Amino acid sequence: MNIVPEQNAESAKQRYLISGVLIAVVCCQIWLIFQKAINWDEFLHFGQIYELADGRLSGSLQSLHVRLFGWAAMAAENVITQIQIARIAMLVCVLFTTGCIVLLSRRLVDGETALLSGLVYLTAGFVFTNAFTYRPDPVAAAALMGALSLLVFGSFSWKRVILSGLLVGLAGALTIKSVFYAPCFAAVAYLQWRDTTDGRFHIVYRSTAVLVVAMFAFALIVGLHGSNLPAASTQGSSLGGKIDSFLRFFEFEQIRYVLAEMALAPLLTLGLILLVPVASGLPRNIKILLLGLCGPLLCILFYRNTFPYFFTFLLPPVCVAITPVLAQLVRRYGFLPVIIVSLFGPAFLLVNEPYGTLERQRATISEIERLFPEPTSYLSYSSYMPEYPRQFRSLISGVALGRYWQEREGQIARDIEDGRIAFVIATGDALDLVYQTDGPAPLLPASDVAALRSNFLRYSDTIFIAGKNVCSQGEEQELRIFRSGVYSVDGGDLVIDGRHIADQHSVSLTAGTYLAGPVQGGCVKLWALDHVPELPEDFPEGPIAGGF
Structure with a gap:
């Protein structure tokens, strides 16, 4: 039943207005796909595609996306373009989700207001700049909203029940936080139960069947996906470990992003504030439906990773829930003022986007490929070089850093001493504290900090290459080499174990301890490369960490 009847006075002009704004918003997002820097989370998830190809990916939980989007790694030669192509697929998923929002909203309001609910979603603050972010969330949201649409419209047939269960199982295989949508499905089942006139028992067991099919699909998909993957090596990679890591009641670790989202999506925030008084006069079954659609918001109380990309997943059912408020606002103020308010967040984000970061990312990746033509192990906050083997995924977040202290403390220093790290890309809090000050x-153990500072030379503001700074202290000093290979002298002549190596020349060294010192005093750099590296004149300095 529609709680707001169709209004004959709603003209085609209003529908064209909303559709035109929707198209303009999508065009801006398509433009951002190729202008917005790749954020660390995109590099992380895209890097898993290369890990799968190289046999380095372990654990089947929350890594299904590597199977669905592995084709993107073959769609272009450079990784930035590959991720941008994958972003297009993400945006397609979000547009499907938007269509589901409009469709579900038609259960509550007229066609024009339903279109407006889709616009509210696409312009909802961080959703605008993260709708195309490469990660499993947009795909999972599309699957869940598609399942809800199947259950709300049409007959509650076995075909719809099974297909909905399969979609829910797929979403769960993509991300375990799909369980946050449980209140939405419970409310839809209740709505069907109240609306049926053919007996209610079949609604109960068919609703149960959705859950059973979803669990079966989840187990089957995860099992097939992980059948040829090595088991996760740490406790934190298990299902229980992931739940324990990311669920903390009333910690509000990323509450700043929740508050920022509220400010950047004023229409959505207003809709939630006014929903209680507006819904007070609606039928009970509609009230329960709206309550269930808002149910995912409860996760803010205990879910730690409420980063900006999370709202693309969280808000679709909420945008359906506030449609009664949108209908009231439109009746009182008209469509144009409401649309203008919805565009405040996108306008602010477009103006404040740091557009130069993407070019610095391209330059950094290209320069590392020039210095290290073959894949070489490295250390960084995220998979900035997806095709190269990266050490320590533990540097990603506070949760993973805590796990590193508990399970592998000092392993970075041990790996450096074993010669397993050729270069460092210094981004993220942990590595920034090491190299930028x-x-x-304190985010890393003292042994790691000492090893990182004493065994790598600054090449650019973000690239640090294995090597030593050999300084004169009146006599030759012990020089410990951890990585066997060719080393190049830079900044003066050097004597190593009585052997004279001229400036700009190279020498082959095996791992071990030597006596070394500069011939003319001062300090001389010893790069772990077969040549002295020289940064291109046009190399752009500055941060390479893409924001949200």
């Missing part, structure tokens, strides 16, 4: 770096 000379003071304490």
Whole structure:
């Protein structure tokens, strides 16, 4: 039943207005796909595609996306373009989700207001700049909203029940936080139960069947996906470990992003504030439906990773829930003022986007490929070089850093001493504290900090290459080489175990301890490369960490 009847006075002009704004918003997002920097989370998830290809991916939980989007790694030669192509697929999923929002909203309001609910979603603050972000969330949201649409419209047939269950199982295989949508499905089942006139028992067992099919599909998909993957090596990679890591009641670790989202999506925030008084006069079954659609918001109380990309997944059912408020606002103020308010967030984000970061990312990746033509192990906050083997995924977040302290403390230093790290890309809090300051770096153990500072030379503001700074202290000093290979002298002549190596020349060294010192005093750099590296004149300096 529609709680707001169709209004004959709603003209085609209003429908064209909303459709035109929707198209303009999508065009801006398509433009951002090729202008917005790749954020660390995109590099992380895209890097898993290369890990799968190289046999380095372990654990089947929340990594199904590597099977669905592995084709993107073959769609272009450079990784930035590959991710941008994958972003297009993400945006297609979000547009499907938007269509489901409009369709579900038609259960509550007229066609024009339903279109407006889709616009509210696409312009809802961080959703605008993260709708195309490469990660499993947009696909999972599309699957869940598609399942809800199947259950709300049409007959509650076995075909719809099974297909909905399969979609829910797929979403769960993509991300375990799909369980946050449980209140939405419970409310839809209740709505069907109240609306049926053919007996209610079949609604109960068919609703149960959705859950059974979803669980079966989840187990089957995860099992098939992980059948040829090595088991996760750490406790934190298990299902229980993931739940324990990301669920903390009333910690509100990323509450700043929740508050920012509220400010950047004023129409959505207003809709939630006014929903209680507006819904007070609606039928009970509609009230329960709206309550269930808002149910995913409860996760803010205990879910730690409420980063900006999360709202693309969280808000679709909420945008359906506020449609009664949108109908009231439109009746009172008209469509144009409401549309203008919805565009505040996108306008702010477009103006404040740091557009130069993407070019610095391209330059950094290209320069590393020039210095290290063959895949070489490295250390960084995220998979900035997806085709190269990266050490320590533990550097990604506070949760993973805590796990590193518990399970592998000092492993970075041990790997450096074993010669397993050729270069460092210094981004993220942990590595920034090591290289961008000379003071304490408490996010990593002291042994790691010492090893990182003493065994890598600054090449650019973000690239640090294995090597040593050999300084004169009146006599030759012990020089410990951890990585066997060719080393190049830079900044003066050097004597190593009595052997004279001229400036700009190279020498082959095996791992071990030597006596070394500069011939003319001062300090001389010893790069772990077969040549002295020289940064291109046009190399762009500055941060390479893409924002949200």
